[in-house]
Amino acid sequence: MRWSELDLPDLPVGAGLPALTEALRERSAAVLWAPPGSGKTTLVPPAVAGLGPGRVVVTQPRRIAARAAARRLASLIGEEVGGTVGYAVRGDRRSSPSTRVEMVTTGVLLRRLQRDPDLPGVAAVVVDEVHERALDADLLLALLVDVRAHLREDLRLVAMSATIEAERTAALLGSPPVPVVEVPGALHPVTTTYAAVPPGLRRSDDRGVTPAFLDHVAATVRRALAEQTGDVLAFLPGVAEVDGVVRRLAGDPALAADVRPLHGRLPAAEQDLALAAGPRRRVVVATSVAESSLTVPGVRTVVDAGLVRQPRTDHRRGLAGLVTVRVSRAAADQRAGRAGREGPGAAYRCWAEAEHPHLPAHPEPEIAVADLTGLALELAVWGSPDGAGLALLDPPPAAALATARSTLVDLGAVDADGGVTERGRGIARVPADPRLARALLDGAPLVGARRAAEVVALLAEDTRAPGGDLVAALRQARRERPGAWRRVVDDLHRHVSGTAAEAGRGMTDDLAVGAVVALAHPDRVARRRPGAAGTAAYLMVGGTGAVLPRGSGLAGTPWLAVGDVDRRPGDRDATVRAAAPIDEDLALEAAGARWREDDEVGWAGGRVTARRVTRLGAIELTSAPLAEPPVEGVAAAVREGLRQEGLAVLPWTDAARSLRERVAFLHRTLGEPWPDLSDEALTAGVETWLGPELARVRGTRDLARVDVLVGLRRLLPWPEAGRLDELAPERLAVPSGSSVRVDYSGEHGEQPVLAVRLQETFGWAATPRVADGRVPVLLHLLSPARRPVAVTADLASFWENAYPQVRAELRGRYPKHAWPEDPWTAPPTRGTGRGTGLGTGRNRGS
CATH class of the missing domain: 3.40.50.300 (P-loop containing nucleotide triphosphate hydrolases)
Structure with a gap:
């Protein structure tokens, strides 16, 4: 048949066909931009077929569209489908060796590419509806570009789009970008x-x-x-x-x-x-x-x-x-x-x-929001686990792709490096999501090959079971859905038929459906939350809560395998749309990879709690008290307890508090190696400084007996700690002979504070300094009643400028105390006498 001699309808896209065929002759690839309804699907495939021998494969996003397009084109040339024009969709194929134009779904062509990237006998591929940005269409386009670059330079490729992203698609298909043929629309108002x-x-x-x-x-x-x-x-x-x-x-x-x-x-x-x-x-x-x-x-x-x-x-x-x-x-x-x-x-x-x-x-684009498990498996089978080097319109989000690869590792479909395994290749050959393919392959020995295929075919659709009951939906499908659904079942059945798994274990439909669903979605195995029988609230292995629809007959079932859920933004729990009952043995078999036994040590109610817990994912199966919890677990629990209760629960003596404040001052002033002793730092490193004493802690009462001073000393740096009293002395000697405690608490600012009665400082000309002389001490000079009369870090300036006014104001109020005119030379005194004091006066220059 000569396609150029066909009497095809006069449709708007016809005006662009000469430019399209010319672009294919010159570059063997092109993008056709034309609005919906312009006749792209009808006229472009014959035009491409007219360029030479070989089959033209045209992809459609949906089975119904592929069949309809094939029927329309066949009718235009006066033939039945299956001759010159054919189609292939999941579970249904009508084509022959004489077929020149074949309408297929995107998924069908993807599986052909994975089996044989050379596409023998195919002269051209037309990818329709590129603008819909379906995940499998994005991937198919990228793989076809890869095939043209490395295997089939002669393979013609046409991407048909109904949006202005045509230029972007053209850049994806070649460098320089392949031609874009634009056909104006002819839609009516x-x-x-x-x-x-x-x-x-x-x-x-x-x-x-x-x-x-x-x-x-x-x-x-x-x-x-x-x-x-x-x-x-x-x-x-x-x-x-x-x-x-x-x-x-x-x-x-x-x-x-x-x-x-x-x-x-x-x-x-x-x-x-x-x-x-x-x-x-x-x-x-x-x-x-x-x-x-x-x-x-x-x-x-x-x-x-x-x-x-x-x-x-x-x-x-x-x-x-x-x-x-x-x-x-x-x-x-x-x-x-x-x-x-x-x-x-x-x-x-x-x-x-x-x-x-x-x-x-x-x-x-679906790649930005959809589950990427299927994409990740296809990439692994292709030999590009992360998609690097492939001409994807948008890269897969890294987090979503990592989650998908983790799922594939759980399924045994890829190894730790992302390479596909033999099991993965088997899963990829099944025309279904990898989880469903796994459920088909592993479920057939349990429930029988035919029944496993029926459940997988049901799960592959947007199933909204009445009351969420998937078993009822299956029985309804058997009664009311001949044709397309049964063809899908037959197609899936072929992948597991003729094996020892054909008969299964003789389960009832209830458990059989649940077993397959659990194998497909082990993270959605769910157990009823504790409470009264009949409750509709469940917890899934993956950690999400789920509730059955109101009035569901499944309410109260101890275990469920959930096939489909909805979770609206802001809702805590998901709503179950399809589920089936299972027993605990099936739950453990399906989600066995999530079974674990852990020793859990925590802090609750002011005490360390310790138990051995068996879980299936987020679902707690059993627990028992743990008599001898591990020390590292106790340390973590005490750390959490201190976060909750605060460090005030520890017995802080004056000595411990003073040591902490002095070291904290040196950390602020000198930095390393003096350690950070803030609440946050001490809480985070509790096992370091409390060390061996933690093993005996079981609650706040035990914490009250901890020796905090000994613990803090464990944090001191050596040999620098030998200079602690020199760098941050706990007390300072004043001219009166008294030894006065220095306040390093920071309550009055960053400087350490020395609060001393003014009479004890007569003759003291220079302000004392600490931290190797870097920081002057802030003097709080007190009245005889121990009330501050002056605050200064420059004692010489105080004597010279402020003291005369202080003397004038206070000597009448405290006549028994010394208020000499010349504080530089007056002897310091501890008491009230005006005579000689205990210290020695100093000259101005001292």
Whole structure:
């Protein structure tokens, strides 16, 4: 077949095809920028195939989009899918040796690349919807750039984008940047109507999107049907919300339209029904699968609930999952654009116009917010554990990647250096998250291969089990979900079928589901919190609290394996969305890597507490008193006790307090080697200075018997300590012959203080100094009643300038005490006599 001879539709992107093919001939890579609805997915693959022999592989972000694109292109050339045009998605493939254009999901092509990076038989790869910044698409693009650089220079590569990041993508694909082919849009005008939520109505609560908000969305759809023409496309965040709105509309006898759900879980026949124009008006209620890569014919009106389900990870608590968030302005514009593909349209937004500027401008790239365990395994299999040298649009956050690698080490998928193990390669071959792949491989011998595949297929979806009961959800899936879900189960089953694990151990469904979930998420194994039977509060191995939805039949179950949780910002506990019961033996088997026995020594209620504790992660299993706790544990407990109680609980004698103050002064003044004796330093180094005495401490009563002075002496530096009395004398001799204590407490400032009666200092001309003469002592000169009359660090200036005034004021008040006119030569005295004193007068120059 010659693609150039095909009679393909005239779509806006056709104007850019000559430039695109020319860029591919010259550089073999290009970026095509064109708005949604311009025909990229329909016309670009045939144009690329027309450049020469070999298969053109086109990636789509979702299974439903890959199948729909293949069907549309096959119908345009008058063939059935599986001939010239085929597709391959997880659990479903329709292609043949004659297939020239193959639509695949991003994950399918990633697994092919990991198996054979040469991509034999493939002439070109077209990566669609690059702008969505899905994690696997970012990785796929980086690996394809690596393949072109080192293995396949001839491999043609086209990245198709609907955003202005095209230039950035072009720089990623080559140096100099590869050509960017820009195709102007040809969308029809779309009018916007804001349908604000009524006052007091909440969009969501702890159980998810509220029924009242779904009522509001359904009412907005009815309004749109009444005010506009053509079909209506309504966007909801998830399957449960889609089903809720479908029930509200389909049960309305006044609604003159067919109501069709559209999401990835539906059988192919029901998806086709939603994608095909009907004999009368339709309301298609869809998740984000219809946001960009799918064309829903006949749509002239969009109703946007303004919510989207996105991956988020709480790396501190190890919780990963999908959360419902407000849509970005870019995504809202893209949704609205679906109404303008076939003619003028209308968009109804279920929020107030004043809210719109406060929505995020763009959705965050998944690599910045999602769990990176799958990415880390793919990088390890590729041989680049940290992604160095790969052309990623954004580097993975270091903390998130480290957490992911730690998880892979726990799974045995990578070694300590990040290199992939044989077990890791086996896990990577399973088309599922590494945790789920591990659960499939290790769960099959326990529960049987088929049942393990069923549970993993259920966990791989955004499952919201009634009351959080995953066993009930599995039984419902078996009854009501043929087609796509069963194909996924069959695909997973092939990875563990034909082995001795086929039959399993004959468990009931309850324990079997719980066993697989526990193997997938050992950190989410949970035990009921202590309290009355029937409680819905649990503690998970990872340390996060979890509560079951109100009215859940699982409440009171002693042990749970939690498959999915939501945790809203500000909430202490997560809400369980899917879980199954397990027993303690299964919990220990699944989370055995988190089992540990520790001797715990702590401080509580003024006492050292010591016990031997067995834990499964954060869950305490058993404990017993510990008679002889380790000394290092006691030291740490006493250190904590001193932090709580303060150093005042120790018996501070005057000698100990004085020694501490003198050494602290030298530390402030001279620095090392004189030690820091602050409260913080003494508390932190308690085992150093209290040393052997700690082993006998069991509480504050024992601390009150500790010899603090001996402990402080252990901290003195040697041989410098021999000069302690010289550098910071405890007492100073004054002219009267008295030995007066020096105050080094720092209460009066940094200088040491000598408080002495003025009469005892007559004849003292020079202020005493300490610390090798570096610091003058601050003299507090006292009256006979021992009240300060002067404070000075310059005694000579005091005698010369201030003393005459002091003498004039006080000699009448204290007539029995000496108040000589000349303090330089007067003899010092301790008492009241005016005669000769005990000291010797000095000349002015002394």
